[in-house]
Amino acid sequence: MKNLIKSPFSELKRVFKTEDSRFLLATGLKVSGISFLVTVFIYWFLLQVMRLNYAFFRAHGFPAIEESPFLDLIMGEALDNVPVLFAFHIILFFIGVYVGWLILRPFRVIAEYSEAVLDNPNAIYRVEEFSTYNLLTRFSEFFFEFLRESRKRGEIISNSIPPQYSKIHKPVFDRIFMLHFGILLVIISISSAVFIIENTSSVYASMVELATKTLKNQTSVSRYLSEQLFILDDIVVLTVVLIAFSYTLLGLHLYAKVSGAAFGIFSTMRSFMKGNHTSRVHLVGHAYLRDYTRKLNKYLDHIQNIFGKEQSKN
Numbered sequence: 001m002k003n004l005i006k007s008p009f010s011e012l013k014r015v016f017k018t019e020d021s022r023f024l025l026a027t028g029l030k031v032s033g034i035s036f037l038v039t040v041f042i043y044w045f046l047l048q049v050m051r052l053n054y055a056f057f058r059a060h061g062f063p064a065i066e067e068s069p070f071l072d073l074i075m076g077e078a079l080d081n082v083p084v085l086f087a088f089h090i091i092l093f094f095i096g097v098y099v100g101w102l103i104l105r106p107f108r109v110i111a112e113y114s115e116a117v118l119d120n121p122n123a124i125y126r127v128e129e130f131s132t133y134n135l136l137t138r139f140s141e142f143f144f145e146f147l148r149e150s151r152k153r154g155e156i157i158s159n160s161i162p163p164q165y166s167k168i169h170k171p172v173f174d175r176i177f178m179l180h181f182g183i184l185l186v187i188i189s190i191s192s193a194v195f196i197i198e199n200t201s202s203v204y205a206s207m208v209e210l211a212t213k214t215l216k217n218q219t220s221v222s223r224y225l226s227e228q229l230f231i232l233d234d235i236v237v238l239t240v241v242l243i244a245f246s247y248t249l250l251g252l253h254l255y256a257k258v259s260g261a262a263f264g265i266f267s268t269m270r271s272f273m274k275g276n277h278t279s280r281v282h283l284v285g286h287a288y289l290r291d292y293t294r295k296l297n298k299y300l301d302h303i304q305n306i307f308g309k310e311q312s313k314n
Contacts (some may be wrong), residue, residue, distance in 0.1 A: 002269045026095065038196060135168070135172055135263070189243050200239075254301055265296065
């Protein structure tokens with residue numbers, strides 16, 4: 001079974017052409033979009049602080065220039081960071097694409113095995129050591145082995161469902177998946193938070209430097225700015241809270257996108273093993289998995305046709 005798992009970035013060649021590639025694109029935009037929106041919000045917050053400081057500086061001898069040139073001087077540091085800002089979020093976008101690829105990988109493996117085994121009945125379904133969706137991947141391994149043995153014997157063998165699978169009647173919370181997925185999102189969150197904090201801190205430092213050099217009353221300026229240091233702490237706290245909250249919601253959102261589908265495929269496989277050989281996967285609202293489920297259904301049709309002919313002969 002060659003090329004079972006394709007590169008995530010090879011999917012970008014099919015952007016807008018298939019539902020799964022659109023899912024990857026949307027995931028990439030969500031991952032990078034959260035960081036970008038938080039960055040814009042923090043800069044807006046910092047801008048309001050600058051405008052208040054401008055009013056204070058004008059009242060204490062700042063040169064009689066308009067507000068806009070003052071802000072231009074301060075925002076020069078921010079503008080210098082614009083290329084880095086976009087480069088960082090482009091990288092985040094591709095990381096998001098990779099996250100989407102990881103989410104779809106178990107379904108893709110099932111689909112590509114279902115397609116490959118039609119030509120090679122002896123193909124062995126292998127689950128990666130650190131695969132996601134423990135319920136789906138472990139049971140699918142058991143299910144495909146069951147079908148492989150059935151094809152060897154020429155009949156559907158009797159096989160009982162393991163107890164740990166027989167009592168599952170709704171999607172279960174996959175702790176292993178959430179642990180692996182959560183670690184990846186934590187790394188993205190920390191990277192985004194550090195990037196935002198470093199950039200806003202540099203802009204704030206530019207403001208302090210300009211004010212210190214320009215204002216005549218150095219004592220009052222120093223005191224005012226030292227009293228204002230809590231704003232930096234607020235920016236750090238606000239950034240961390242917004243990033244952590246947003247990426248937590250994103251993680252739950254992405255998990256909900258596929259957890260129900262994983263249970264649906266698992267239920268179909270279990271039902272097939274119990275003797276309902278007309279059971280097929282029918283997922284509503286999961287267009288990005290449709291191509292994968294079609295391949296699995298095609299394999300189940302093939303199995304049903306084989307054993308249907310065998311039964312008619314007997």
